[in-house]
Amino acid sequence: MENIFSIRTEQDFLTAAIATFRYQYENIEIYRKFVDFLKIDAETVDSLIKIPFLPIEMFKNHQILDENTTADLFFQSSGTTQMNLSKHFIADPALYEESIYRSFEKFIGKPEDFIFLGLLPSYLEKQNSSLIYMVDYLMKKSAKPENGYFLYNHSELSELLTKLKDKKVILFGVSFALLDFLDTVASSGLSISGSEHLTIIETGGMKGRKEEMTKDELLKILQDGFKTEKIYSEYSMTELLSQAYSLGNNEYQCPEWMKILVRNAEDPFSYEKEGRTGAINIIDLANIHSCSFVATQDLGKTLSGDRFQVLGRIDHSDIRGCSLLVS
CATH class of the missing domain: 3.40.50 (Rossmann fold)
Incomplete structure (x- = not known):
């Protein structure tokens, strides 16, 4: 795998994302089963919008971990004791x-x-x-x-x-x-x-x-x-290893190895245009040993200049410790 911290261009990101998708399909059992369940031929995935995004709820019930690694460290989502909490196993703390x-x-x-x-x-x-x-x-x-x-x-x-x-x-x-x-x-x-x-x-x-x-x-x-x-x-959230920051106006930016896509809230396989509200999908290439493609329960929209806003939570989803306020 290429060094994700050397990504500079959109083409760099696409190349790294497709390589990461293929690696995780081959080496992360839960993700491979999810892709196969959707009847998606991994060999045909050649763009970001063709990549299947794993529902974030899967971290609650499965150990999502590269078969070539072990992990002594894990992070757990916040919540009440009655909730089934997400666990994210960390194979490479460095x-x-x-x-x-x-x-x-x-x-x-x-x-x-x-x-x-x-x-x-x-x-x-x-x-x-x-x-x-x-x-x-x-x-x-x-x-x-x-x-x-x-x-x-x-x-x-x-x-x-x-x-x-x-x-x-x-x-x-x-x-x-x-x-x-x-x-x-x-x-x-x-x-x-x-x-x-x-x-x-x-x-x-x-x-x-x-x-x-x-x-x-x-x-x-x-x-x-x-x-x-x-x-x-x-x-950020428990299931990620990267952070986006907002320096004002509730407008966030990602580092070069992270990207936000906004899916249609009713159709997870279609995507909203810039400025339209939908559900947030996150590509986090630092998540190489778990899953880099996560479909969240957050609502948001993309803006020009690779910025995005987080606007709340999808109705009926669990309350999360890192959820943001409705805007």
Whole structure:
């Protein structure tokens, strides 16, 4: 397989995607059975829209793993104990780490330049979180003594943000926890000093904890509360090894080895034109040892310039820890 991090052009991506499809058809039993069930001849697949996308629900009931590998590490989706949770087995953690680093560097900057704080209580309280693994890795690369996580110790976080106002700080936060923090600040007389060096990266996830609001409303509240224009968003999920980032306007971009297609919500084998809403399919070529072609339950639309928006969830699908707000 070619190095996915050397992809530069659309043709590079297509070549790598078709090669990945053929490899996974041959070496991942569940995916091969899925393609065969659809009566698709793998030899005829020569474009992105001909590639079958595995329903994301398959990660709940099957070990989707390259037959040539083993995996001691796995990530598990968040959810209630009553839910059947997805598991994503990771055969090559170093590949995930390189994907994390390169994507963050492309959209945000070198991790070594930042202090990383995490306000991710719902993820810290569960094991096997891909999000915590990602933030842990960024903290390790940063190696700043101030790096750290916060559960519900809001006053300590407020004091630290004030203390670090002249340093470059990234605060990763799940949406409801960021709002809870701002509520505590407002009700207890704490303050947050505005800082041009503070960047908030919200990771989605309301999980019924707050009154439903649009993503634009959320971003505005966070801008006002944290006194910074730099309210960014990260889009990924347990079943992926790559991340897309939004640097504003709820418009995401993918790294070169990741791509979004929008399928018709009623017909999974047809695709919507740019600007039309449908269900999101994701190609993540870092997922070489599981499945790189995932049909999600998220709604969205593609925009010009390889940008996309996430607009909510398909009705009747499970509540997911990384689901975004309806926009």
